[in-house]
Each structure stands twice: as C-alpha cells, then as structure tokens.
Amino acid sequence: xxxxxxEHVRANIERKxxxxxxxxxxxxxxxxxxFGGYNVAEESANCLYDCKDENEFDAxxxxxxxxxxxxxxxxxxxxxxxxxxxxTKYKQLQIRNKMAKYVRDRPGVSRGFGQNPIE
Numbered sequence: 001x002x003x004x005x006x007e008h009v010r011a012n013i014e015r016k017x018x019x020x021x022x023x024x025x026x027x028x029x030x031x032x033x034x035f036g037g038y039n040v041a042e043e044s045a046n047c048l049y050d051c052k053d054e055n056e057f058d059a060x061x062x063x064x065x066x067x068x069x070x071x072x073x074x075x076x077x078x079x080x081x082x083x084x085x086x087x088t089k090y091k092q093l094q095i096r097n098k099m100a101k102y103v104r105d106r107p108g109v110s111r112g113f114g115q116n117p118i119e
Contacts, residue, residue, distance in 0.1 A: 006099070008114075009094065010031060017083065022075065026071050029071065032047065033047060033048070033068070036049055048060055048095055049100060049101070
C-alpha cells in the first residue's frame with residue numbers, strides 16, 4: 001500500500017492556489033475543505049481527507065467543486081475556472097486512493113501521516 005503524506009500534498013495544492021491568484025482567505029477555505037483545519041490530530045467533519053468511505057468522498061467532491069468554482073469566479077480573474085480541473089486531473093484520485101481516512105484506516109496509520117523519516 002502506498003500512502004501519500006499530508007504535508008507535501010497540502011503544500012502542492014496551496015502552491016497551485018497561489019499560482020492561480022486565489023486570495024489568502026479563499027486559499028484557506030479550499031485547503032480546509034480538502035484537509036480540515038490546521039490541527040493535525042483532529043478529524044474535521046466534511047473534509048475530503050477525513051471521509052469514511054468512497055461514497056462520502058465522491059459526494060463531497062461534487063459539492064465542493066461547485067463551491068470552489070464559485071469562489072474562483074468571485075475572487076480571481078480566472079475565466080474559465082481552473083482549480084477544479086487541476087484538482088480533478090492531479091489530486092482527486094491521489095487523495096481518494098492514497099490519503100483519505102478509509103485508506104489510512106486499513107494499515108492503522110494516524111491522521112497527519114508523513115513519509116519523510118528525516119523530518
């Protein structure tokens with residue numbers, strides 16, 4: 001089983017949001033939707049990272065993509081919206097298959113998993 005570390009995937013998505021000119025508050029909202037709050041130990045209701053199964057994950061993604069498109073249209077000059085297509089192409093399956101709670105529960109890995117032993 002190959003799991004991805006929270007810190008690195010979160011940083012990659014945040015970097016992309018900065019490149020796409022999302023204001024700081026809107027970046028924080030989107031990152032919270034995906035990974036929950038900054039407290040690594042606590043689960044966050046409705047965030048993608050803490051979904052209990054694939055059905056919950058897929059349902060949440062559908063709702064969040066609409067929300068993210070609205071945020072992008074309202075707070076950036078990106079026309080058409082770019083973030084949801086980036087997320088769908090590069091991050092959605094990574095989080096669904098290698099990070100979500102139901103995946104981490106199989107080997108008993110805790111929330112906030114990271115893979116760099118040096119850190």
